Amino acid sequence: MKVRPFRLPLIVIGLIAAGATLAYAPSASATTSSQQRAVALSDGAPLTAVSLGGAAKIDANGAAIHVPITLTCSQPTQVDLTVKVAQAIGDTVRTGTTTRKVACDGTTQRIRIAVTPVDRPYAPGVAFGTxxxxxxxxxxxxxxxxxxxxxxx
Structure with missing residues (x-):
């Protein structure tokens, strides 16, 4: 088989790409050990659970909402909480974000975090939170x- 001159550079580039892919692809044993190490690092971490409640209370005519959060820690620690809320009403989306440092006492705690919208007030209805x-x-x-x-x- 005779290789035409313009195809030869394409074949060379393809072989180089295949070799580079094989050289940089992690082996199965490397992947397994890094996954096991990640699990081992999370074992014993003080923050064990964080969850968003099912309903938030609107305050000040929609200028803020109070979002219920449940926080569980295995030992006393400081936790940085970030709460984001988005609500679509018609063609607009109301969004807000709050970040707060909370002292977790090593038990399960229920707290409320106030989130204020950026442009328009929140209204009764459905929202999405993180x-x-x-x-x-x-x-x-x-x-x-x-x-x-x-x-x-």
């Missing part, structure tokens, strides 16, 4: 919960 908790003592870990919930007066 809560992320980050804790860094001897080990760092991050947990997230996200789902739709109700906004009510």
């Amino acid at each position: 809560v992320t908790g980050n804790s860094c003592d001897a080990l760092c870990n991050s947990l997230t919960d996200e789902h739709r919930f109700d906004l009510a007066l």
Whole structure:
């Protein structure tokens, strides 16, 4: 078989790409050990659960909502909580984000975080929320919960 001159560079480039892919692809044993190491690092981390409640209360004619959060820690620690809420009404989307440092006492705690919208007030109805908790003592870990919930007066 005779290779035409313009195809030869394409074949060479393809062989180089295949070799590079094989050279940089992790082996199955490397992937397994890194996954096991990640699990081992999360073991013993103080933040064990964070969850967003099912309904938030509207306050100040929609200028704020109070979002219920459940936080569980295995030992006393500081947790950075970030709560994001988005609500679509008609052609507009109302959004707000709050970040707060919370002292977790090593038990399950129920707290409320106030979130203020950026442009327009929140209204009764359905919204979508995300809560992320980050804790860094001897080990760092991050947990997230996200789902739709109700906004009510």
